[in-house]
Amino acid sequence: MNTIPALLQAFGNMFQPMPLLAVFAATIISLIVGVIPAITGALVVIMVLPFLFGADPIVAMPFLCALLASSGMGGAITSVLTGIPGDNANGPAAIDGFAMTRQGQAGRALGLAIGAAVMSVLFGVVFSILIIPLMTPILMSFKTVEMLLIILVALLFLAVLTKGSRVKGLISAGIGLTLSCVGLQQASAIARLTFGNMYLYDGIEPATVLMGILAVPTLLELQAEGVAIAPVGALAAGKLIELFKGTKELFTKHLWTWLRGTLIGYLIGIAPALGSTTAVWIAYAQAKQASKNPDEIGKGSPEGIVAPESARGVCASADLLTTLVFGIPGSSIMVVFLAAFLMMGIQPGPTLVIEHTALAFQMILTMGLSVLIGAVICYFGAPFMVRITQVSPHMLFAVLMPIIVLGAYVTREFGVDIIVIGITSLLGLSIKRFGFSAPSIILGFVMGNLFERFLVRSLDLYGVGLFWSSPTALVLSSIIVISIFWSPIKSQIERMRGGKVAAKGQSA
Amino acid sequence: MRKLSPTAWFLIVVLLVMSVFFVASLGYSDIKVKLMPALMSGLTIVLALFALIQDLKAGARQNMPTDEDGDVIEDEKIIGTPLRAYFQAFLWFAGLIALVYGLGFIIAVPLWMFVYLWRHGSQWWTAILLGVGMIVIIYLVFTTLLQIELYPGIVIEWLNRQLNP
Known part of the structure; x- marks a missing residue:
């Protein structure tokens, strides 16, 4: 089928009553579940899958796409307002978004987060439609070595920019990477660092680590300080106009940050197996590296919201594209999408684009429609949502702590996860108090398995020559070397300049 | 004996845990199995030792807030939340x-x-x-x-x- 007629047919199908109703329903469902920290969008997609058996693909597939597109937006609201990541991919937004909320800028933070996510999804939709013919060479440039080096770049960016001590940042990344080794190694099925404990065979659950390191210390801090999330009078910051101001700020001040985050998210999204959690942390690390005020990131910087939220938003559409065009799941949630395709008798891969071009376009377009509906709901609902920032800390602690414990349990339904969240919280509290880097630990932990797989494979293929095995690898290796040595060199240059200025001042 | 800072205590815990992981990693026979845990825990041990030595050299005073004259403020309430x-x-x-x-x-x-x-x-x-x-x-x-x-x-x-x- 030709592209233009297929695109027109996709538009026509999308605005038929049943698909439109499905998208609307899925958007509302995904926003609601996205707001609840314990339930992720992926979980909901898995749960609704059996109910879609035998459904018309023109209705069922857009329904799933809308669920996927808007759940992160709901998660961003929770992250910004309470500091609890609604989804694993909302982790960075929970750091800077919540810090802005505590400064009485909840509306601005929400406006930035929603604006960045909507714009990046729309960018992803348009770009995906245009890029389909160019997909093969792009995907082929992502080999094992490049993926390994991308992860290494992100880890180093985050670690070396840890305020106060780069060594503490590197220690944090090391802790995260080591903890990711706990459990059965995927390649060999050998249990490592389990010490005979059957529970540890499945490894440590990422949601438990994320909530223990990011969410619990934040709530403990609120409880210890005994003050509401935002200062008195912060309700005004949640007015619709404040949200619009936040979104306007995105265009006037942070367009480059948004573009960089979006491109990072898209490239990682189309690369198989990396997924949105990787994308957001890499975008966050890059924003910190590129920022004029890197020390502000982590303390309530708009760049710390814009970069990861744009990467998260665009990642889903890129992820979907890889799954549709190549039949290769871009992330774990896309494995569920593959199952959905097969349930409906559709074979994903190059034949899908040839035989079901209109459906492929409709799925991609649906993501854009869903986030637009979601954004309208979020903008008009935000003034009510912001009221949460005025609730007493004791009330928040009482309501949110059981949800966090529940969130740690429901992911795998292991009773021991309830104890593990206590241990990870203690670790989270310690790293917060003693100046270590929470993002580095989390990135190390969530990327550990992939990092190991790529490391072993790259060493097998190239030995230590992996760092210069291709032009892309060489560029990435150079970035790694620069990121390690740039900071000391820069401070040395500044010291020398400072010395010269002082000498001139004295002579004058 | 000089009093250790809370950061030093945390680094000691990290060192102990990572040492256990490192020794356990060396027990695996296949290099592909032991590579990642041994490499990561080993690197973390080296970095933690370095940070601990730095912390001990600087002493507990480095972690305390100072007033305009550079004198340490002893009252914990001034530091922030106790x-x-x-x-x-x-x-x-x-x-x-x-x-x-x-x-x-x-x-x-x-x-x-x-x-x-x-x-x-x-x-x-x-x-x-x-x-x-x-x-x-x-x-x-x-x-x-x-x-x-x-x-x-x-x-x-x-x-x-x-x-x-």
Whole structure:
């Protein structure tokens, strides 16, 4: 089928009553579940899958796409307002978004987060439609070595920019990477660092680590300080106009940050197996590296919201594209999408684009429609949502702590996860108090398995020559070397300049 | 003997845990199995040792806030929220974990919420209503709607086994 007629047919199908109703329903469902920290969008997609058996693909597939597109937006609201990541991919937004909320800028933070996510999804939709013919060479440039080096770049960016001590940042990344080794190694099925404990065979659950390191210390801090999330009078910051101001700020001040985050998210999204959690942390690390005020990131910087939220938003559409065009799941949630395709008798891969071009376009377009509906709901609902920032800390602690414990349990339904969240919280509290880097630990932990797989494979293929095995690898290796040595060199240059200025001042 | 800073204590714990991981990693025969845990824990040990030496050299004074003249401010209240307040908050959280692990969500959540809210100035009937309301919502969402069985707690499981052998 030709592209233009297929695109027109996709538009026509999308605005038929049943698909439109499905998208609307899925958007509302995904926003609601996205707001609840314990339930992720992926979980909901898995749960609704059996109910879609035998459904018309023109209705069922857009329904799933809308669920996927808007759940992160709901998660961003929770992250910004309470500091609890609604989804694993909302982790960075929970750091800077919540810090802005505590400064009485909840509306601005929400406006930035929603604006960045909507714009990046729309960018992803348009770009995906245009890029389909160019997909093969792009995907082929992502080999094992490049993926390994991308992860290494992100880890180093985050670690070396840890305020106060780069060594503490590197220690944090090391802790995260080591903890990711706990459990059965995927390649060999050998249990490592389990010490005979059957529970540890499945490894440590990422949601438990994320909530223990990011969410619990934040709530403990609120409880210890005994003050509401935002200062008195912060309700005004949640007015619709404040949200619009936040979104306007995105265009006037942070367009480059948004573009960089979006491109990072898209490239990682189309690369198989990396997924949105990787994308957001890499975008966050890059924003910190590129920022004029890197020390502000982590303390309530708009760049710390814009970069990861744009990467998260665009990642889903890129992820979907890889799954549709190549039949290769871009992330774990896309494995569920593959199952959905097969349930409906559709074979994903190059034949899908040839035989079901209109459906492929409709799925991609649906993501854009869903986030637009979601954004309208979020903008008009935000003034009510912001009221949460005025609730007493004791009330928040009482309501949110059981949800966090529940969130740690429901992911795998292991009773021991309830104890593990206590241990990870203690670790989270310690790293917060003693100046270590929470993002580095989390990135190390969530990327550990992939990092190991790529490391072993790259060493097998190239030995230590992996760092210069291709032009892309060489560029990435150079970035790694620069990121390690740039900071000391820069401070040395500044010291020398400072010395010269002082000498001139004295002579004058 | 000089008093160690809290950061130093944390680094010592990191060193001990990572050393255990490193020794355990070396026990695996296949290089592909041991590479990642040994490499990462080994690097972390080296970095933690370096940070610990730096911290010990700088001494505990480095971690204390100073006034305009560079003198250390000894009063912990000036530093910000005292460590004791964090400890108390963590105790409440640990209490919730212990209750849920022992008695399960259905009993632990309303019980903990009642005690916590009542101790923090809420009226007893508000505390009861919120606790019960919370577990009703959790039950409806997770058990009824999502078909997830809530953790029953080891004590309740043990009692069940005793009553229904």
